[in-house]
Amino acid sequence: MNWHDDESYITVTGREPFRFEACLKWLKKRDKEIMYEVVGECVFILIPTEEGAVLSGIEGAYDGVKVTFPLTAPTEAGKAQIASFVNEWFDMDKDILPFYQLAAQDPVLKPLIPEFKGMRVVGIPDLFEALTWAIIGQQINLTFAYKVKRRFIEQYGEHIPFKGRRYWLFPRPERVAELDPAELRELQFSMRKAEYIIDIAKLIRDRKLSKEKLRNYTPATLKKELMSIRGVGNWSADYVRMKCFRQPDAFPVADVGLHNALKARLGRDRKPAVEEIMEMAAGWSGWEAYAVFYLWMSSG
DNA sequence: GGCCAGGCTAGCA
């Protein structure tokens, strides 16, 4: 990771080609998201550090981003943690040139590259948040999923107000582990999802599950490990590998958003079957996550 | 009003 301390702000540099403006397009598209707020060309988010949560404003810089601190300035150590979060959120260290090389040979992906060049898979660095969001999003439409997520965060998260808006920290596993499924039912979680999420919170609270433990697993082992968690199937495991562990070969092939994007790009009147998608994706090998993300971005 | 939604589990053959 490459970052620099400029006293009142920090800069984090991405590996070329990196363009924050392209990532910002994605952030703006998720306008029902509650964990961050886009104001103009700047995204504000509460970033957890060991010295507490720090409200941070992130905007584009020459070959990376500039991060300012509108409320309280973090210490040197805090800045390092914030730089690390930002670097991870935007997958800034990844060398994505191989993806562009294979995309140039691919009829589906090729048209997307000029439009979104420099865009990274925008991630979910926190494992509990990534798993919870994957489970909330299963088999319900995204509009409703965002409503449920909002209720969950407003009920059990903490926030800091700034300029008439609230900036949230995702509910901590220790808090969620204490809940009764009935409490989440009131927020319109299904009973199953309530159980899954509370169980995962307990696993994390009891140190049986952590990002640090899983971080160095091979892709296949990580997927197997994630799928051993109740409520996490094929799609969710790949979604979390993609958004939290940044493994570019993660391929949530059953994803309805992917199906709809392909239908639109191919001009079909129905969604392609999974088998057909697998054939189409033969050339995406190793970069399926980026292919999926660029396709998500291209539609809807 | 009916089909679909960023699927998963458990039960069955």
Add this chain to the structure above:
DNA sequence: TGCTAGCATGGC
């Protein structure tokens, strides 16, 4: 190993 009912409700 492969198939499917049931989940649970909102969105459009």
